[in-house]
Amino acid sequence: MAILMFSGKAAAGIVRVGSPADTGTGNCIPFGCGYNGEYQQIYTAGAFSGPITINALQFYNTQNDGGATAINSGNWEISLSTTPADWNTLSATPGANVGSDNSVVFDGNLSQSWTFGDTLTISLSSPFTYDPSNGNLLMDVLSSGLPAIGSTGSSSIYFDTNGFDSGNYDGNSIMGRVSYKTADSGYGLVTGFDSVSAPVTSVPAPPTFLLIGPGLIALAAPRRSKKGVGDKWSGPRQRYCALPRPVGTRLRRGYQRPRNPGIMASVPRLPAPTWRTGPADR
Numbered sequence: 001m002a003i004l005m006f007s008g009k010a011a012a013g014i015v016r017v018g019s020p021a022d023t024g025t026g027n028c029i030p031f032g033c034g035y036n037g038e039y040q041q042i043y044t045a046g047a048f049s050g051p052i053t054i055n056a057l058q059f060y061n062t063q064n065d066g067g068a069t070a071i072n073s074g075n076w077e078i079s080l081s082t083t084p085a086d087w088n089t090l091s092a093t094p095g096a097n098v099g100s101d102n103s104v105v106f107d108g109n110l111s112q113s114w115t116f117g118d119t120l121t122i123s124l125s126s127p128f129t130y131d132p133s134n135g136n137l138l139m140d141v142l143s144s145g146l147p148a149i150g151s152t153g154s155s156s157i158y159f160d161t162n163g164f165d166s167g168n169y170d171g172n173s174i175m176g177r178v179s180y181k182t183a184d185s186g187y188g189l190v191t192g193f194d195s196v197s198a199p200v201t202s203v204p205a206p207p208t209f210l211l212i213g214p215g216l217i218a219l220a221a222p223r224r225s226k227k228g229v230g231d232k233w234s235g236p237r238q239r240y241c242a243l244p245r246p247v248g249t250r251l252r253r254g255y256q257r258p259r260n261p262g263i264m265a266s267v268p269r270l271p272a273p274t275w276r277t278g279p280a281d282r
Helices: 208-220 261-266
Strands: 013-017 037-043 052-060 075-083 103-108 119-130 136-144 175-179 182-185 191-197 249-251 275-277
Touching: 013 052, 075 119
Parallel strands: none
Antiparallel strands: 013 191, 037 136, 037 175, 052 119, 052 191, 075 103, 075 136, 103 119, 175 182
């Protein structure tokens, strides 16, 4: 009996939203400079092919070199949720955009050494499962404790963006952002989602003993032999017409010697034949 099983998860991969990046430009809010406040970015559901479980976020610095050698020290609280708002319907009031399944996925300091071309990878403390059929994906970032932009010791790292459109911030239809309580439809940071496909329902194989057990029972059960014409008979021998037939007699009509003595083992013994005087057998 064949057992069909499916893997519980698909292979891991990076879902990157916003590529290719705007050429020669970028944005330092909210991770690359002294921005203290709330930042939101929305990703339209159409950018995802199906449900995913997000384990990490990635942001890239490939287009604009600000000369920074480290990310500023501070605290970032990042939340993810599923929202009915879209890239072009974001409210400038951040609280109005947050979905009912909002979950804090990171809370800590991102400070680290930096070189132009590096990738900021934020490993989530709580993976988030997102199903695009339920709405769009919202990232909410609360940053605090950072040195003010332009102050001594403050650096700026310009992460890749999409939708700059000569400073109009409306060049795509897949992302939107809220910063400084202003909503921009069609602009945001290029983002990578390190994820795996949502779990696939599997059909577990039954324990081995459940498969072996019936076979052993079948082997232990009594075997019945079906005998037919040509089978060798090993039972007790029966004697038929053992009495010598007198000369000048013949078998009474209605009695016939069985062709296969074996079939007589399960039926009563027939009475001995009787003889009658008459013409010789023909």
